[in-house]
Amino acid sequence: MSDEPKGTETLGVSFSDKVPEGDEMSRAVCDHCEFVHYVNPKIIVGSVVAHGGKILLCRRAIEPRRGYWTLPAGFMEQNETTQEGAKREAFEEANADIRIGDMLALYNVTHISQVHIMYRAELVTPEFSPGMESLEVGLFAWEDIPWQDLAFPSVIWALNQYKSVIHQSHFTPFTNPHPSEDDAMDILRGLKKV
Amino acid sequence: MSDEPKGTETLGVSFSDKVPEGDEMSRAVCDHCEFVHYVNPKIIVGSVVAHGGKILLCRRAIEPRRGYWTLPAGFMEQNETTQEGAKREAFEEANADIRIGDMLALYNVTHISQVHIMYRAELVTPEFSPGMESLEVGLFAWEDIPWQDLAFPSVIWALNQYKSVIHQSHFTPFTNPHPSEDDAMDILRGLKKV
Numbered sequence: 001m002s003d004e005p006k007g008t009e010t011l012g013v014s015f016s017d018k019v020p021e022g023d024e025m026s027r028a029v030c031d032h033c034e035f036v037h038y039v040n041p042k043i044i045v046g047s048v049v050a051h052g053g054k055i056l057l058c059r060r061a062i063e064p065r066r067g068y069w070t071l072p073a074g075f076m077e078q079n080e081t082t083q084e085g086a087k088r089e090a091f092e093e094a095n096a097d098i099r100i101g102d103m104l105a106l107y108n109v110t111h112i113s114q115v116h117i118m119y120r121a122e123l124v125t126p127e128f129s130p131g132m133e134s135l136e137v138g139l140f141a142w143e144d145i146p147w148q149d150l151a152f153p154s155v156i157w158a159l160n161q162y163k164s165v166i167h168q169s170h171f172t173p174f175t176n177p178h179p180s181e182d183d184a185m186d187i188l189r190g191l192k193k194v
Numbered sequence: 195m196s197d198e199p200k201g202t203e204t205l206g207v208s209f210s211d212k213v214p215e216g217d218e219m220s221r222a223v224c225d226h227c228e229f230v231h232y233v234n235p236k237i238i239v240g241s242v243v244a245h246g247g248k249i250l251l252c253r254r255a256i257e258p259r260r261g262y263w264t265l266p267a268g269f270m271e272q273n274e275t276t277q278e279g280a281k282r283e284a285f286e287e288a289n290a291d292i293r294i295g296d297m298l299a300l301y302n303v304t305h306i307s308q309v310h311i312m313y314r315a316e317l318v319t320p321e322f323s324p325g326m327e328s329l330e331v332g333l334f335a336w337e338d339i340p341w342q343d344l345a346f347p348s349v350i351w352a353l354n355q356y357k358s359v360i361h362q363s364h365f366t367p368f369t370n371p372h373p374s375e376d377d378a379m380d381i382l383r384g385l386k387k388v
């Protein structure tokens with residue numbers, strides 16, 4: 001999933017960092033053809049999918065964090081909406097047909113230049129099974145969520161924020177928790193209980 | 195601002211569409227080095243900036259829609275948050291120091307694979323001037339907004355949606371208007387008044 005060309009030196013292709021005309025930032029520009037390799041943040045679309053008071057989680061079959069539990073989410077693709085992308089990811093990872101609701105949260109994960117857009121969702125039918133990227137898939141009651149075995153801090157953020165507005169039909173979407181209030185890493189390390 | 199390599203054929207570099215291992219979609223893969231050229235939707239970050247009941251607009255010095263008025267907005271860059279990006283764009287396009295507020299809207303512009311994330315904002319100081327990408331910059335009372343000379347339908351969406359929640363401190367962010375209710379093109383063509 002790298003953005004960087006591999007082994008292109010052997011082809012005599014090389015890029016230099018320079019500021020293209022009319023731009024304000026340095027970019028990787030091909031030394032031969034002046035092609036500007038713009039790299040911009042990527043969007044992850046996903047959802048907290050509920051059914052009968054339980055939450056759908058997928059155990060990852062791929063790195064990073066293979067074997068850990070996550071929410072259905074992945075890279076948004078060309079020519080789809082954010083909602084369509086979140087629906088597609090639930091189908092790919094859990095063979096689940098979901099109905100997308102309100103936007104739950106927008107997270108900025110700046111160190112890897114990702115923007116995560118998460119929705120509330122519901123299962124349309126109570127059917128699901130592991131997709132290609134999942135080892136297993138399950139519906140979890142809140143008290144059965146395997147907090148220490150979740151894949152990423154953002155999964156913890158989304159689950160807790162989801163619960164905090166579970167009875168609200170309208171709310172302002174959440175963002176990253178303030179660092180001083182972010183206990184996700186402590187939860188993953190088993191130092192704190194939810 | 196093209197994502198496509200130009201003139202690379204002359205270097206003997208060629209890409210073929212194929213599905214990389216473990217992927218589910220066809221991608222442009224280099225025939226020599228197997229580099230996968232992932233192309234994903236890009237994020238535009240921007241804001242509706244208010245000061246004293248007026249709105250900040252910028253007249254575009256660049257294509258597309260050179261000479262038309264727009265909101266300060268542009269491509270989100272690596273390692274910044276969506277809010278930081280919106281603030282940077284106001285500075286680059288209008289030399290304006292702004293304070294970012296709530297998320298106003300998330301628009302999916304699928305035919306060009308863009309996601310627009312717009313915020314409410316205020317001028318920190320009543321100072322602004324045209325940046326490199328603007329011909330002029332001004333504060334407009336609602337009744338003075340040059341509707342027929344706005345650059346894009348999404349500018350009309352954001353302005354109207356901004357006005358509809360101007361007295362609300364909390365609201366659910368907007369999305370694209372439903373096609374049956376979207377009169378932005380009629381407004382740009384002068385067929386309908388705001």
